Amino acid sequence: MPSRHALLVLAALAAATPTSPAAGDKVGPDTCKACHPAAFEAWKASPHAHARESLGDRHANEPRCLSCHAPDAEDGLLAGVTCEACHGPGRMYSASYVMRDPELARAVGLVQPGAKTCAACHTEATPSLVRFDFARKLPLIRHWDEPAPPPAKPR
Numbered sequence: 001m002p003s004r005h006a007l008l009v010l011a012a013l014a015a016a017t018p019t020s021p022a023a024g025d026k027v028g029p030d031t032c033k034a035c036h037p038a039a040f041e042a043w044k045a046s047p048h049a050h051a052r053e054s055l056g057d058r059h060a061n062e063p064r065c066l067s068c069h070a071p072d073a074e075d076g077l078l079a080g081v082t083c084e085a086c087h088g089p090g091r092m093y094s095a096s097y098v099m100r101d102p103e104l105a106r107a108v109g110l111v112q113p114g115a116k117t118c119a120a121c122h123t124e125a126t127p128s129l130v131r132f133d134f135a136r137k138l139p140l141i142r143h144w145d146e147p148a149p150p151p152a153k154p155r
Helices: 004-015 029-035 037-044 053-059 063-069 083-087 102-107 115-119 134-141
Strands: none
Touching (some): 029 083, 115 134
């Protein structure tokens, strides 16, 4: 017999019809703010929220820069590195009944970001004065209540 979570996931996927938003669509940071106001305020004050502004006029519209500095800009959402750039598109997991069930939220797309998530943008080729160090940078973006997961060990 299928588990309760499997049935919920199937029901959610079945509800995504061609006339409704496609599974995986982004919902924007204001949707996240409704349930996570403290995390939203921490993000809003962070460099991620202002990443596009840091490009200056010369690079503000270059696709190779925007892919990291404003990955949601093409979706018409707030510029900068938003919640969904790290946690995955929220259309399927943003409902409060889904978020109250961590296993279900992860099953339908909520990402628990880690060093690999950051490494998608923070690479050796990224202009920077110092090499990106996940463990050192993680406290700079802290926006959660519970203790942070231990950093992944480098291979």
